[in-house]
Amino acid sequence: MIVVVGIGADGLSGLAPSARAELARATVVYGSARQLDLLDDTVSARRRPWPSPMLPALRTLLENAEGDVHVVASGDPLMHGVGGTLIRLYGPDKVAVLPHVSSVTLACSRVGWTVQDTEIISLVTAEPHTAVRQGGRAVVMSRDATTPAALARLLTETGRGDSEITVLEQLGGPAERQRSATAQEWAARPPGDVDALNVVAVRYLPDERRLSVLPDDSFAHDGQITKQSMRAVTLAALAPRPGELLWDVGAGSGSVAIEWCRSGAGCHAVAFERDEQRRKRIADNATAFGVDVDVRSDAPRAFDAAAPPAAIFVGGGLTEPGLFDACYERLGAGGRLVANAVTAESEAVLTDWHSRVGGGLRRFQHYSGEPLGKFTGWRPAMPVTQWVVTKE
Numbered sequence: 001m002i003v004v005v006g007i008g009a010d011g012l013s014g015l016a017p018s019a020r021a022e023l024a025r026a027t028v029v030y031g032s033a034r035q036l037d038l039l040d041d042t043v044s045a046r047r048r049p050w051p052s053p054m055l056p057a058l059r060t061l062l063e064n065a066e067g068d069v070h071v072v073a074s075g076d077p078l079m080h081g082v083g084g085t086l087i088r089l090y091g092p093d094k095v096a097v098l099p100h101v102s103s104v105t106l107a108c109s110r111v112g113w114t115v116q117d118t119e120i121i122s123l124v125t126a127e128p129h130t131a132v133r134q135g136g137r138a139v140v141m142s143r144d145a146t147t148p149a150a151l152a153r154l155l156t157e158t159g160r161g162d163s164e165i166t167v168l169e170q171l172g173g174p175a176e177r178q179r180s181a182t183a184q185e186w187a188a189r190p191p192g193d194v195d196a197l198n199v200v201a202v203r204y205l206p207d208e209r210r211l212s213v214l215p216d217d218s219f220a221h222d223g224q225i226t227k228q229s230m231r232a233v234t235l236a237a238l239a240p241r242p243g244e245l246l247w248d249v250g251a252g253s254g255s256v257a258i259e260w261c262r263s264g265a266g267c268h269a270v271a272f273e274r275d276e277q278r279r280k281r282i283a284d285n286a287t288a289f290g291v292d293v294d295v296r297s298d299a300p301r302a303f304d305a306a307a308p309p310a311a312i313f314v315g316g317g318l319t320e321p322g323l324f325d326a327c328y329e330r331l332g333a334g335g336r337l338v339a340n341a342v343t344a345e346s347e348a349v350l351t352d353w354h355s356r357v358g359g360g361l362r363r364f365q366h367y368s369g370e371p372l373g374k375f376t377g378w379r380p381a382m383p384v385t386q387w388v389v390t391k392e
Helices: 017-025 055-059 082-090 103-111 147-157 183-187 228-238 255-263 276-289 323-330 344-357
Strands: 002-007 028-031 046-049 069-074 095-098 119-122 137-141 164-169 177-182 198-203 245-249 268-272 293-296 311-314 336-341 360-364 367-372 375-380 384-390
Touching: 002 017, 002 082, 017 069, 017 095, 055 082, 069 082, 082 095, 103 137, 103 164, 103 198, 147 164, 147 183, 147 198, 164 183, 177 183, 228 255, 228 311, 228 336, 228 360, 228 384, 245 255, 245 323, 255 268, 255 276, 255 293, 255 311, 276 293, 311 323, 323 336, 323 344, 336 344, 344 360, 344 384
Parallel strands: 002 069, 002 095, 028 046, 028 069, 119 137, 245 268, 245 311, 268 293, 311 336
Antiparallel strands: 137 198, 164 177, 164 198, 336 384, 360 384, 367 375
16 A cells, blocks of 8 residues: 655654555655655654655656555645645555545635635646736646745736735644735745745736636737637537647637636646737737637647647638648547638538538627717627538
8 A cells, every 4th residue: 555644844743643644654655855854753664755756656656666655745645735736646446545634624724715716726737827817816836935035926917916925835744834914015035935835825916806707908919810709609619628628729819728728627738829929919818817728830840749639619711731630630530620711711611520520610790889870780700610520
C-alpha cells in the first residue's frame, strides 16, 4: 500500500493519533524537503525527498518496496495534491489517504468565508492568468513566493486593481502571518518577504460576472468576431461538457474559445489563427478572462502538436484546400464539429460535407433595430449558414 499522510505547518503536533501511528511504523517516507523537515525523531523511517521532475518517481514508488510506502504531503493531499495523482496511477485500492486540514479551509476560516461559496484555484502548475476572474471570490494556491505579486499585477493590468487580496503564509504554524491590500497596492510593493508556503484569498472587484454569452465589446477585436447572437447558438451547438477540449479554427478574436472555457469546470481550448496580431489579441482576451486558451499558428499545419479535441469550431478558412478534411480527420468518434459560413463559397463547402456525412444544416438571419429618421428600422446582419455534425 501507499499511505499518504497530510501534515500542516504545525508538524507532528497537529496530527491525529492515527496519522502519527502510521508515520511511527513507516520504514520509508517520501515527501518534499520542507515536509520531511517537519518530522521528528519519533519517525525512524528512511526519508526520501522527491526528485525533480517528480512524476517519474511516483510511477515507480512501489518497485522493490518491502512493505507499505509512506508519503507526507501538505494539508489535504486530495485537494490539488499528490494524493489524487497517486490514486490515478495506482487505483483507490492501493492508496490510503489520511488528510489534514486543508490550506483552503484554514484560509477561509481566517478571512471569514464559507468554503462551499469560495472557488478554489491552483497555480501550483497553472499560469497566473488562469486565476483572473470577473467577480466573486477565490482561494488561490500559490506555486511559490512570487505568486501573490504576479497575480496582483495581472489583476491590475486587466482592470481588477481594486480587488481585495489577503496573503496567508505558514497557515496553522507558529510563523503564521496574514496581510491584506488591494491588488494595485500589492503590485506596487517591492519584491520581498513573502514565504514560499502561502495561499491568496481574493475578492475580485469590480464584480462584473455574466452567466450569459458576453457582448461583443467585452472582447478586443478588429471586426473578425463571431457576433453575440451567433456565438450563443454556436455554443449551444458545440454543447461543451466539463473538462473538454475545443479546437477553435480561424479563431479571429478567440471569442468562441473563451466562451467555451467559461462554460464549465476544466473546459479549455486551442485557438488556431494565422494572423500574428490576432494571435496576440486572443492571448490578451484569454488573460483578461482568466481562461485556458493555447494560441497557435495557422491550421492545419499546427494540428499535429495539439491534443485531440472533443469538439471543433471552424469560423474561418473554410475554403482553404484540405482544411476541412484535416479537421474532420482529427475528430474522434462522438466528437462534435460546428462550422459557420457567411460567403457563398464557404456555404458550398458545408453543403457538400452535409451531403457526404450528414449532420444538421441551418441558416440564421438576425436583425437589429436602428434609427431611421425619426423612426426605427430593421437592419439585417449577414446571414450565417451553420453545419453541425457528430462524427460516427
